[in-house]
Amino acid sequence: MNTAGTAEGTGSLGLATGMSRRRQQAGLLLAIIGVPVLTPRLSSYWVKLVTPVSLDLVKPLIEGLKNEMICHEDSIGALIPIERTPIREAIRLALTEPRPSSIKA
Numbered sequence: 526m527n528t529a530g531t532a533e534g535t536g537s538l539g540l541a542t543g544m545s546r547r548r549q550q551a552g553l554l555l556a557i558i559g560v561p562v563l564t565p566r567l568s569s570y571w572v573k574l575v576t577p578v579s580l581d582l583v584k585p586l587i588e589g590l591k592n593e594m595i596c597h598e599d600s601i602g603a604l605i606p607i608e609r610t611p612i613r614e615a616i617r618l619a620l621t622e623p624r625p626s627s628i629k630a
Contacts, residue, residue: 540590541557543612544557545557546612546613546616547616547619547620550613550616550617550620551616551620565584565587565588565590565591566584568587568590569583569584569587569588572587
């Protein structure tokens with residue numbers, strides 16, 4: 526089968542909004558500071574500096590953030606019928622699920 530499809534959520538969510546929602550649910554402080562120039566490479570180094578996540582994991586994730594993705598249809602829903610998890614529930618699960626000790630810092 527050679528079929529392509531798109532997947533759309535129930536709304537639009539920007540990175541800053543997603544980070545803010547996670548911060549609220551985790552009870553953390555968050556400061557989002559705009560900077561005039563920040564390339565994906567510099568961003569990767571910054572994330573590595575302030576988190577224990579390996580640079581090998583951070584680089585491709587940050588690189589992907591430069592591509593905006595907005596879906597206006599849900600054709601893949603007919604091919605892969607799965608129940609979508611709302612963002613607040615996904616954050617709650619991520620904060621409460623045990624973390625595997627095999628993740629390299």
